[in-house]
Amino acid sequence: MQELIKAVREWIAATDARRALNASDEPALFAPLKKANKRVKVAEAVLRREALAAQVKPSCGWKQDEDGNWDTACGDKHIYIDGGPKDNGAKFCCYCGAKLREVPFNGV
Numbered sequence: 001m002q003e004l005i006k007a008v009r010e011w012i013a014a015t016d017a018r019r020a021l022n023a024s025d026e027p028a029l030f031a032p033l034k035k036a037n038k039r040v041k042v043a044e045a046v047l048r049r050e051a052l053a054a055q056v057k058p059s060c061g062w063k064q065d066e067d068g069n070w071d072t073a074c075g076d077k078h079i080y081i082d083g084g085p086k087d088n089g090a091k092f093c094c095y096c097g098a099k100l101r102e103v104p105f106n107g108v
């Protein structure tokens with residue numbers, strides 16, 4: 001986000017500089033504006049990529065303990081009266097919202 005703010009500020013400064021000089025027909029004066037414009041586009045692309053990456057949540061492993069309760073990877077504990085997450089139709093962790101991955105008790 002800081003990168004985009006910086007790029008937008010540069011773009012505004014370059015635009016103001018062009019207006020102040022009032023010489024829009026001089027190609028050399030467009031160079032800083034074009035450069036700043038490109039930086040804004042790059043920063044926007046980075047932000048879009050980061051936003052998409054944030055939407056892809058990792059899975060949350062629910063591991064069954066020796067009592068049949070479930071310890072969640074995000075630090076909670078869940079108790080079912082009967083069966084486990086899959087038996088109860090749970091597809092997502094109700095604590096962190098990530099896709100639920102069931103890890104049955106294996107005696108360890």
Ligand SMILES: [Zn+2]
Binds near residue numbers: 096
């Ligand atoms: Zn979780």
